[in-house]
Amino acid sequence: KSETVDALVNLAKRRGLVYPSSEIYGGLRSAWDYGPLGVELKSNIKRQWWRAMVQQREDVVGLDSSVILARQVWEASGHVEAFVDPLTECMSCHKRFRSDHLLEAFQERHGRVPVEGLAEIPCPNCGAKRSFTESRMFNALLRTYIGPVQDESGLTYLRPETAQGIFINFLNVQQSSRKKVPFGIGQVGKSFRNEITPGNFIFRTREFEQMEMEFFCVPGTDEDWHQHWIDTRLEWYLDLGINRDHLRLYEHPQDKLAHYAKRTVDIEYRYNFTGLEWGELEGIANRTDYDLKTHAEHSGADLSFFDQESGNRYIPYVVEPAAGVDRAMLTFLLDAYTVDEAPNNKGKLEKRTYLRLDPRLAPVKAAVLPLSRNSELSPRARELAQRLRARWNVEFDDAGAIGRRYRRQDEIGTPFCITVDFDTLEDESVTVRERDSMSQVRVSLDKVETYLIERLPG
Numbered sequence: 001k002s003e004t005v006d007a008l009v010n011l012a013k014r015r016g017l018v019y020p021s022s023e024i025y026g027g028l029r030s031a032w033d034y035g036p037l038g039v040e041l042k043s044n045i046k047r048q049w050w051r052a053m054v055q056q057r058e059d060v061v062g063l064d065s066s067v068i069l070a071r072q073v074w075e076a077s078g079h080v081e082a083f084v085d086p087l088t089e090c091m092s093c094h095k096r097f098r099s100d101h102l103l104e105a106f107q108e109r110h111g112r113v114p115v116e117g118l119a120e121i122p123c124p125n126c127g128a129k130r131s132f133t134e135s136r137m138f139n140a141l142l143r144t145y146i147g148p149v150q151d152e153s154g155l156t157y158l159r160p161e162t163a164q165g166i167f168i169n170f171l172n173v174q175q176s177s178r179k180k181v182p183f184g185i186g187q188v189g190k191s192f193r194n195e196i197t198p199g200n201f202i203f204r205t206r207e208f209e210q211m212e213m214e215f216f217c218v219p220g221t222d223e224d225w226h227q228h229w230i231d232t233r234l235e236w237y238l239d240l241g242i243n244r245d246h247l248r249l250y251e252h253p254q255d256k257l258a259h260y261a262k263r264t265v266d267i268e269y270r271y272n273f274t275g276l277e278w279g280e281l282e283g284i285a286n287r288t289d290y291d292l293k294t295h296a297e298h299s300g301a302d303l304s305f306f307d308q309e310s311g312n313r314y315i316p317y318v319v320e321p322a323a324g325v326d327r328a329m330l331t332f333l334l335d336a337y338t339v340d341e342a343p344n345n346k347g348k349l350e351k352r353t354y355l356r357l358d359p360r361l362a363p364v365k366a367a368v369l370p371l372s373r374n375s376e377l378s379p380r381a382r383e384l385a386q387r388l389r390a391r392w393n394v395e396f397d398d399a400g401a402i403g404r405r406y407r408r409q410d411e412i413g414t415p416f417c418i419t420v421d422f423d424t425l426e427d428e429s430v431t432v433r434e435r436d437s438m439s440q441v442r443v444s445l446d447k448v449e450t451y452l453i454e455r456l457p458g
């Protein structure tokens, strides 16, 4: 499957989904830019999440908070203190590692702790012996300075998660939207982490997007809500076409839980990268009242909720499904990537690569293709494409052989190709070809919208 990843990275660049960032300057390692089709796919993923998690629920509302928040937010949340990892560097190949990961791997392999610590462990990258530096604590928060002078007084951090922007707005949102607990606040936006080992394409980068929802509930109901959100989130991926066999739930052991969590369950996907078979796709945590409590203590604001019906005042518990947009995109792409054989126009079997993306996610919903570039066919096709653009992202393409154009659309996961041919000029109909089955039907020109509306859910 690592081959699949390489093929996908190649396809992504060639077709305009994802490019290596700053490429003309030699590239910025492990940063990626999203091309014309990538930005569509990403925004479709976000739209589906927003619909399912915010718009289609009476008990959830949305928010878009700042990336740069008051420094105290990160002191209160524990990130300044807890977002640190012990790091070591191999003096031979200069690769950096989490020292605790090296020690754990050693212990797992040998069934004992290394008596000499890191000195006993050869570098997993270059094999050098006794090559590790002393372990040092490294803070994964990205720093920046606001204001005219670059000194400690202006020191702030780019948010490493969108969640804190939600907690500090709990009162604002609760009061202005007149929501009663239980209710949730959803947010989609960029987060930044100075990751030690970014890589595996867009799986781990230093700048990425998250889709997070904080669900505030009555203490004591948190465990049921937690289970509800685990089930709901798993169902979301299945509904959008991810193969169930490629997903599993991972329960974090109690002694490895993050400082704020009572229980965390990850939805994992089988990425099959070298060194990473299963990886976290989304984390669903029971954060208890940790965040509201700590912000109440640090800010002095009263972040409790008064339940008028029961007459109780309490600090709500929080359940958080936290997903990554980029990681979800990688997952949808990997799961959709299909290579099989199909007959070409001479009836000979040929390799066919296509993305079996759910139509709701497909970057281009339909392509209008004149059979050949022709002064009668091309304008008719262009006109149809323009008409369909009122509803969907539609491509027009008249360059090259029709077979090649079908293959291009298959590779980017376009669910429907609509061909305008010489019969069209006679019968006012077009041929609609479906991506997965490659079946073709004749549809009257004035029925094309209806045909697509029935097959392209919003």
Ligand code: ATP
Pocket: 161, 193, 195, 202, 203, 204, 205, 206, 207, 208, 209, 210, 280, 281, 282, 283, 322, 323, 324, 325, 326, 327, 328
């Ligand atoms: P990991 O263990 O992979 O570092 P995490 O447990 O730190 O992830 P969370 O804090 O739970 O991640 O973040 C929620 C989601 O945000 C993750 O499930 C993932 O989809 C996404 N995410 C987190 N860090 C990154 C990153 N560096 N690059 C891309 N996506 C990320």
